[in-house]
Amino acid sequence: MLSPTQIETTYHRIKNYLHKTPILESSFFNKKYGHRIFFKYEGFQKIGAFKFRGAINALLSYQERHQKLPEKVVAFSSGNHAQAVSLACQMLGVQARIYIPKFSSKTKIIATKSYGAEVILSESRTDAENAVKQDSQNGYYLIHPFDDNDVLLGQGTSCYEALLELQENNITPDAIFATCGGGGWLSGSYLAKELLSPISKIFGTEPRDADDAYRSLQAGHIISLDTPSMTIADGARSTSVGQFTFEYLKKLDGLYTVSEQDIIYHTQWLNHILKVRVEPTSAVTMGGVVQYIQGLSDNKQQNILVLLSGGNIDTPTEKIIWEQDYLTALV
């Protein structure tokens, strides 16, 4: 495992390439849940999600190690990581090739192309993974979406930034929440909180329909889903956590699974109240927060830091989100 101090080094390496993202707070949610909830909103990060942090760190770290940037980069992703690698490469003048399964969101494909990468549509996820492997043996530098030390360190800078800002306001979170896809964000966030706020607990949240991390933690070894889940939280559809990230996930104080209905409920409310675009992957966290609060043994007001992954939602997904009205349900 990496040393928590590496998060600080990482932050100083990449911070000039980042947008500083805000912490949002809502008196409505504080009252509704009886605790202070701080939302670190990564939708305002470049490409609209935290994934940019990992991609830019992968490139700059490579440059530090080799005194030059990689000549060409390859990645595989159906979502935010694709856009992140594409933009990070464009910014540093590196050639990028991204494999995207052809059933992926058209909007994300368009966005990935718009940042300049060569996009290759694959027949399937397996095809894409194989092609990436081959390219990486032929001169392409692979940036893995989560199971990569540089990437997870980059992702952790979001939690680091949030904890620094809370610290300046003398606030120590009792609990931190982030959604688990491949586990990169939680791994980096774990390191960040070990560095700045080891007393804080940290929890993962996962769609119940894609509960490979939950099952893996129960079993004590990595379990892969046979087929990718079609959970609406598309950033958490990975079939398995990583070899590296699993070691950090074992350190979590807990991992909550959340139903599809609850994910949609929280997506509607976060969008409605915070007035920013919150993707379903982000909203999974609130399903965990509710379970966490229900399990508290006293009513003492806590400070809860919720990491919201981003704001990229395509139209077909919006259509599903707003099908039923959860905003007029009893609050």
Place this chain on the structure above:
Amino acid sequence: MLSPTQIETTYHRIKNYLHKTPILESSFFNKKYGHRIFFKYEGFQKIGAFKFRGAINALLSYQERHQKLPEKVVAFSSGNHAQAVSLACQMLGVQARIYIPKFSSKTKIIATKSYGAEVILSESRTDAENAVKQDSQNGYYLIHPFDDNDVLLGQGTSCYEALLELQENNITPDAIFATCGGGGWLSGSYLAKELLSPISKIFGTEPRDADDAYRSLQAGHIISLDTPSMTIADGARSTSVGQFTFEYLKKLDGLYTVSEQDIIYHTQWLNHILKVRVEPTSAVTMGGVVQYIQGLSDNKQQNILVLLSGGNIDTPTEKIIWEQDYLTALV
């Protein structure tokens, strides 16, 4: 007509009650349209829309004139003005009664109640208007949604704030855009730009399905729609502009009407790119911006200030917005 300097007085009266709202800029939109576009985003204002500015100013101005606050307030609205009056009254400890037609958005009714006002659901818009008149003759102080000097001055502080911020960055807008409902926002914005940037042009935008302001300007006198339009831009459904506001609307450099399809197209794109919640009423502006740009005689890059009214969208409206996919259409 009021003196433009009154906008400054108004701003100093109410600023401590307001959230300072941000100006957002997107390199994507700048590139797409070939001009710099600055979005003043009122979704982050209290109650999620600029309407709070007018409501709080109405109360504080009354207090200045009478050395006391009104005892009780009445208002009529099916939307953001209802929430604005309810919250402003709650903050100042004034009793509020709001008439809302019963076919109005449930979400907005719930929000209005949550700020503490007595909410009375009326059978129809006419019923509500009559009840308000009666109450205003029985000790209730009426806060009109737009045809009121205090209200329109309050609304104008949004443009004032934006122009101040642009000025600090040495930016003079060539053109300013805002959507026309009853005309209060445009009236106040006209005063603000006369004070800070008289060289800037100012344009109104209006749903083609609720084009009473456009027709009134063509005719030279106020024309009312027989029935309220059901345009998706619910903040622009008023059947007629006001006696006061019409005088300011005559001063505009133009007024563009926008089709329902274009409103939805721009709502999708503004939400997608800006990562904030942009209500359809706000998106009407972009339909005007596109027409304005098409009509320019040269390609010189302009600075365009777009006032976005707010971010309150209920679930049935979201469902309509995301029915068709405009994000994958050619950009």
